[in-house]
Amino acid sequence: MRRLILLFRSNWISALGAVVTTLAFMGFVTTWIYLSLHGASHGPYLGMFAFIGLPMVFVAGLLLIPVGLLVYRNQLRQRMDLLTRKPFRLVRFILLLTLINVAVAGTAGYEAVHFMDSQQFCGSLCHEVMSPTYDTYIDSPHARVRCVECHIGPGASGFVKAKVSGLLRVAAVLFDTSRRPIPTPVHDMAPTEDTCEQCHWPERYVEDRLVVRQHFADDEAVSASTNVLLMRVGGTRSDGSASGIHWHAQPGSVVSYISTDDSRTKIPWVKLTDAAGKERIFTIEDVDPKGPPPPGQLRTMNCVDCHNQPSHRFQDRGQALDEGIASGVISRRLPFVRKVGMEALELGWTRENAKAGIRQHLDRFYAGNGSLPPDVQALIGPASDAIAEIWMRNIHPAMNITWGTYRDLDGHDGCMRCHDGEHLDADGESITADCEACHATLAEKESDPDVLKRFGIGGR
Ligand code: HEC
Ligand code: HEC
Ligand code: HEC
Ligand code: HEC
Ligand code: HEC
CATH class of the missing domain: 1.20.58 (Methane Monooxygenase Hydroxylase; Chain G, domain 1)
Incomplete structure (x- = not known):
């Protein structure tokens, strides 16, 4: 020694x-x-x-x-x-x-x-940069799925690559060069066979799924307008045939596409390759399906081309209010509550003054709106808190995240990037635009749909 x-x-x-x-x-x-x-x-x-x-x-x-x-x-x-x-x-x-x-x-x-x-390292170390993503993550169906299970997948090569790029990202945050907002789509996402499909079986056949979407108007009565759909989720049957929305997830046919914008919303060229290797090309009006593919980014469709927000769902202003009103935390007994909520959500708050400011905005509105009975007056507080929570979840001025920064693609609008009836093949046939291929519409814009009463869930 x-x-x-x-x-x-x-x-x-x-x-x-x-x-x-x-x-x-x-x-x-x-x-x-x-x-x-x-x-x-x-x-x-x-x-x-x-x-x-x-x-x-x-x-x-x-x-x-x-x-x-x-x-x-x-x-x-x-x-x-x-x-x-x-x-x-x-x-x-x-x-x-x-x-x-x-x-x-x-x-x-x-x-x-x-x-x-750990989620802690990924989500909260670079607090300001990651907190918008982290806040939506802990409130998602995947809140218990570790970040790396979707972003990296198993295997050492992915591991090293992701760790290196992860550390570069940490360095970028430290030197304040990370981009705000963090751009999506994420280009170095692992293939979904290594991530989503470790838990979800892509061929699984899902029976039709009931979807109820309630919307509310900006009028005094906060009138309801409800859509009831039966989603044809589908998938691959035991005989290998596939149908419905998850026809897309079957192993046989492959859909690839070219997008001309970074957010993958402008799609002039789509190619379908079936199990036998036969190709069909669909293009928008000024692109020739028999000609060379237009310039842009070529991509093969997988789960995240539709489910781009399985874990970080940012909401649309109106949709968030509709969900709040439908669930009852924002009471419809408050006249014009959706209208005043929409206004309050659009004002330029900071994360420090949003809660108090939104409360003040509602108080001022209802003070000048005739006298409310005391039991209705008491509903302003909870409604205001819920509206402030919507603002806090979706708006992050330091990261330049505002309404519409991140868009959800697994709804109707996301499908219409291709299924708009304007993508035609060489024979002039379009990618299906038949409503029924994706969902049966059981009620559209009804205030109190009969069909829900029959299910025993009407009258809300
Ligand atoms: C269920 C799978 C899943 C989990 C779990 C998950 N992510 Fe994601 N993440 C995604 C997908 C899919 C995208 C969007 C990819 C795209 O648009 O190309 C994404 C996008 C992002 C983005 C880009 C900005 C944004 O908000 O969309 C960041 C940052 C991010 N994830 C970080 C994280 C962190 C940190 C965690 C853990 C706390 C996490 N992710 C957990 C699937 C997941
Ligand atoms: C570690 C396992 C795991 C991974 C990885 C995973 N999921 Fe999930 N996912 C689940 C579980 C479990 C549920 C059901 C959660 C529940 O109902 O509470 C779920 C639910 C879902 C749902 C239904 C959500 C809803 O609102 O009902 C979708 C869509 C989904 N996952 C897509 C994805 C996609 C896309 C990926 C890859 C980016 C992915 N998942 C990765 C386990 C996983
Ligand atoms: C063409 C777009 C698209 C693709 C590709 C896609 N999905 Fe879906 N998926 C949907 C839609 C739309 C729904 C129904 C959503 C609803 O109920 O509103 C759905 C439903 C789901 C559900 C919920 C099923 C249930 O039991 O209710 C899960 C889980 C899911 N998808 C996982 C996946 C996974 C994993 C992949 C990749 C293998 C995938 N999806 C590929 C569009 C897609
Ligand atoms: C990148 C382009 C693209 C996007 C985005 C897209 N699809 Fe498709 N989809 C196709 C192509 C190509 C076909 C095959 C041609 C056809 O069936 O018309 C198809 C076929 C289908 C079919 C018919 C399956 C069958 O039984 O033949 C359904 C249902 C479907 N898609 C649902 C959806 C839904 C729901 C979304 C949005 C969540 C979506 N698709 C998004 C390109 C796309
Ligand atoms: C390519 C697939 C596809 C086609 C074709 C399609 N839709 Fe949809 N539609 C969807 C998806 C996916 C959703 C989202 C369901 C959800 O919110 O979970 C949706 C939602 C809707 C909603 C409810 C919107 C809401 O938020 O309340 C209505 C209404 C609707 N579609 C009407 C139509 C009509 C009418 C047609 C025919 C002209 C049509 N759709 C064609 C995929 C499609």
Whole structure:
């Protein structure tokens, strides 16, 4: 031991290295024990410090030791005879130390990898940049699915690639060069066979699914207008034939398309390749289906071309209010509540003053709107809170995220990028635009659809 200390003390660089390594080691062990005891309640910064910061310091310290010995090798030679008198003990000691080092580095590496996979690392470390995404994620059907399960997928090559680009992104945030808003579509998304299809079976046949969409008007009575659809989700049957919306997800036929804008909403050229390899090309009016494909980005359709917001769903202003009114948190007994809500959501609040400002806006509106009975007056508070929550969820001025920044493509409008009846093949036949191919419309814009009463869910 004394000899080893002599070796470390032979020059200041090695000495510094030994001290730094020891301190980092002790720091790592203490924080590791602390984090193991305190579980998930700690913030992301402590994890970052323990699993990334300290191990880096530890390794840097270790590297300093040989560097010092190399730089001051003349002095070292003088001490060598001191040390070589009992060489084997020294070798044994160094071996033991190396073993401990490898164990520490291994544990740290393992913990670091786990930590980088956690929602905490991905979602809250770069708080301002990620918080809009994170806030919608924790309120989605996939709130318990780890970010990496959709964004990276299994396998080491994806892992390394994603870690590298992930770290570059962290660096971009630190140097404030990340783009605001974060642009979508995300171009380096892993193939969906490695992500979504690890949990969802693409061939699964889904029976028709009932969808009820309630809308409300800006009038005094907040009149209801309800659409009831039977979605033909479909899929692949046991005999291999496919139909319905998830015909798209069957393994046989492949749809690829060219988009001319970055958001993939302008699609002049679509190619269908069936299981036998036969191709059919559909184009918009001024593109020849028999000619060369127009310039643009070529892409093969997969799950996220429709489900682009399975986990980060930003809402449309009117749709969010409709959902709030339908669920009852925004009461229809408040006259004009949708109209005043739409106004309140459009004003230029900050994240600090939105809640109080929206409350004030509603109070002022209802003060000048005749006197409301006290029990209706009492509904202003909860309605105002719900409207403020809609604003907070969807609007993030620091990230330039406002209404319409992120658009959902798995609804009617997303399908109309191709199914608008204006994409024709060489025979003049269009991609199907038949309403019934996608959904049976059981009621359209009815205030209190009979069909819902028959299901026993009417009269809302
Ligand atoms: C269920 C799958 C899924 C999960 C879980 C998921 N994402 Fe995503 N994420 C997506 C898809 C799909 C897109 C959109 C891709 C596109 O439009 O091309 C996306 C887009 C994003 C974007 C771009 C901006 C935006 O808000 O749309 C960011 C940033 C992001 N995800 C981060 C995260 C983080 C951080 C987590 C974990 C807290 C996470 N994601 C969890 C599937 C997922
Ligand atoms: C780790 C497993 C897992 C992964 C990966 C995953 N999902 Fe899911 N997904 C689920 C589960 C579980 C549900 C059902 C959640 C519920 O009903 O609460 C679900 C629900 C859904 C739904 C129905 C949502 C709704 O509103 O009812 C859609 C659509 C969906 N997933 C699409 C995707 C897409 C697209 C991807 C890939 C980007 C993906 N999922 C990746 C597990 C997963
Ligand atoms: C052509 C667009 C499109 C593609 C491609 C697509 N989906 Fe869907 N999917 C839909 C629509 C539309 C619905 C019905 C949504 C609704 O109920 O409003 C749906 C429904 C679902 C549901 C809910 C089913 C249920 O039980 O109610 C899941 C889960 C899902 N999709 C997963 C996937 C996965 C995984 C993939 C990729 C293998 C995929 N989808 C590909 C459009 C698509
Ligand atoms: C990139 C273009 C594109 C988009 C976007 C798209 N589709 Fe398609 N879809 C096609 C093509 C091409 C076909 C095959 C030609 C046909 O059936 O007319 C098809 C076929 C279908 C079929 C008929 C399947 C059968 O039984 O033959 C349904 C249903 C369908 N799509 C639903 C949807 C829905 C719902 C959406 C939106 C959520 C959607 N599609 C989005 C290109 C697209
Ligand atoms: C290519 C598939 C497709 C075709 C064709 C199609 N739709 Fe849709 N439509 C959808 C999808 C997907 C939704 C979203 C369902 C949901 O909100 O979950 C939808 C929603 C709707 C809604 C409800 C909107 C809401 O938010 O209340 C109405 C109404 C509607 N469609 C009418 C029609 C009519 C009328 C036609 C024929 C002219 C038609 N659709 C053709 C796919 C299609």
